[in-house]
Amino acid sequence: MAELDTDLDHVIPSSVLPPIWAKLVVGFVSLLCFARSYDGDFVFDDSEAIVNNKDLQAATPLGDLWHHDFWGSKLSSNTSHKSYRPLTVLTFRMNYYWSGGFHPMGFHVVNLLLHSGISVLLVDVFSVLLGGLQYTSKGRRLNLAPRASLLAALLFSVHPVHTECVAGVVGRADLLCALFFLLSFLGYCKAFRESSKEGAHFSTFWVLLSILLGAAAMLCKEQGITVLGLNAVFDILVIGKLNILEIVQKVLHKDKCLEAINYNYYYSLNAWLLLCPWWLCFDWSMGCIPLIKSVSDGRIIALAALWLCLIGLICQALCSEDSHKRRILTLGLGFLVIPFLPASNLFFRVGFVVAERVLYLPSVGYCVLLTFAFGALSKHTKRKKLIAVLILGILILNMLRCMVRSAEWRSEEQLFRSALSVCPLNAKVHYNVGKNLADNGNQTAAIRYYREAVRLNPKYVHAMNNLGNILKERNELQEAEELLSLAVQIQPDFAAAWMNLGIVQNSLKRFEAAEHSYRTAIRHRRKYPDCYYNLGRLYADLNRHMDALNAWRNATVLKPEHSLAWNNMIILLDNTGNLAQAEAVGREALELIPNDHSLMFSLANVLGKSQKYKESEALFLKAIQANPKAASYHGNLAVLYHRWGHLDSAKKHYEISLQLDPAAPGTKENYGLLRRKLQQLQKKGV
Secondary structure: OOOOHHOOOOOOOOOOOOOOHHHHHHHHHHHHHHHHHHHOOOOOHHHHHHHHHHOOHHHHHHHHHHHHHHOOOEOOOOOOOOOHHHHHHHHHHHHHHHOOOOOHHHHHHHHHHHHHHOOOOHHHHHHHHOOOEEOOOOOEEEOHHHHHHHHHHHHHHHHHHHHHHOOOOHHHHHHHHHHHHHHHHHHHHHHHHHHHHOHHHHHHHHHHHHHHHHHHHHOOOOHHHHHHHHHHHHHHHHOOOOOHHHHHHHHOOOOOOOOOOOOOOOHHHHHHHHHOOOOOOOOOOOOOOOOOOOOOOOOHHHHHHHHHHHHHHHEEEEEEEOOOHHHHHHHHHHHHHHHHHOOOOOOOOOOOOOOHHHHHHHHHHHHHHHHHHHHHHOOOOOOOHHHHHHHHHHHHHHHHHHHHHHHHOOOOHHHHHHHHOOOOOOOOHHHHHHHHHHHOOOOOHHHHHOOOHHHHHHOHHHHHHHHHHHHHHHHHHHHHHHHHHHHHHHHOHHHHHHHHHHHHHHHHHOHHHHHHHHHHHHHHHOHHHHHHHHHHHHHHHHOEEEEEHHHEEEEEEEEOOOHHHHHHHHHHHHOOHHHHHHHHHHHHHHHHOOOOOOHHHHHHHHHHHHHOOHHHHHHHHHHHHHOOOHHHHHHHHHHHHHHOOOOOHHHHHHHHHHOOOOOOOOHHHHHHHHHHHHHHHHOOOO
């Protein structure tokens, strides 16, 4: 048994040491921590990566997944995020198929099971990292550190920093990457055992399998490629049994010096999230972490503390005379640092400075180092029970924090509001709170948060765009125009802001400016059906009927299910007396969108004017069945019956229409005409 395990003898009871029990405990605890997230909603990035991602739907060929990025855009597109994770998207697609649609529970359950499986798998990984790689004569791998590996796996399974990966469905990329990463590592360990026992054939098989699993990890998330570096470190230290101490002594003897380390404050924040995962936030950008601008800034202490600790660990890993200690510290640091490198901004720029999700794999190394620290502390103190209480306290506190944080990830409202106290200077947090309030109809509160987002980040064009939209809806057009004009000045290719600016200018009767804004939006985003729709409305207001029809036709070509564009074409053709053309457009639209009751209503009106009463009646009734509370549907059906001579049916639907909307335009007058006609018929005895 490893020395580290002996040091933890009074901390982990022997009753849970059999492998099956250890794994059951870890699996159960990992599920318990995050169970509250199982029935949560799709939140934050889930909307773009899942709900709005056409790659999940059967209509998209499976082959397209290999040419699209994580968000469903073509990799060749200028707007592509370039995050290539086809295997992760494939699992989302399978979830969509099994769940029968976008039902979040199925997606969340898979994430929970993945985290539990990874936590269980880590019992084996930690046994290698902490106890070494040794086999019996029969080829079974020995677990020389059962207590240490169990403790490390428990520390990993209950770490609150994992909440984003587990409770956020998008975090599946990190979970799948970690799963294949660890399997690749274990496969690499297996390769060297087999090569020493049965020859090169088995060695080649396991090495190739390890490489294949590493490739799978990379196709789940780019971070997976770092398993090659970790396997190389393991090969050098454990398989090759390289004595780093001897090499360091030779290097120092030749008076060579090490290169200076590039200090970065954000690394200390990532380290703090591992050490004290109490302040967690879904987003750490946009002013959440103010820059250090002077050496007198007190945060320099945190940076110095981080590198002092790292340098101390590196020195111990390189120079300790205890080979067991050197191996554990080096592998722990390897797991901590190597998977973090793609997110470190050292080799290429990434789109974030701090992100909890990127700590999922590095936390494996943290748990190795923490377990080693507990073992060393237990070895040098007589108060073994105090160490046991400390470890138990950390596990319980982390479990409780996981449960609380999982509950916060259940809905966007809770998630966004939880960030206000952690990152009050983060403009994106205020923006997301405002957007959530606006989506739920609370425009007044949304305005307040949008204004705060713009105050914190005066160049936050998305906040300006959304605030301008709300002000437009509240008829505060002048301020809306100012905000949207500023947004397109800051970001000239912001197509959505150009379109919204055009809508505001149209409302202000500034038609030439509105047309220019719409045309600019389309120039920056050629496939923009909503902009063509609004451009068509502008042309209709200017009585440029052919231009309006062409614009709406473009909208339906780009988006065949664009109901509003189809409806406007039918209504314009109807109003201009082109009933045959209106009927043809209406039938074409209903073939594409057969269950759209507004299209049924518009086509029914056209058919009624063409005296195709029976067909018109059928469409009116079908529209009413789909939307029985629409007063206009009943009112226009009543008009049809009135023309058709079915006066009792007309009276019935006039009355229903007036009950639903007493101020329905024209309905009261038509009902009055019908009543007078019925009275005249009664007098004549008909």
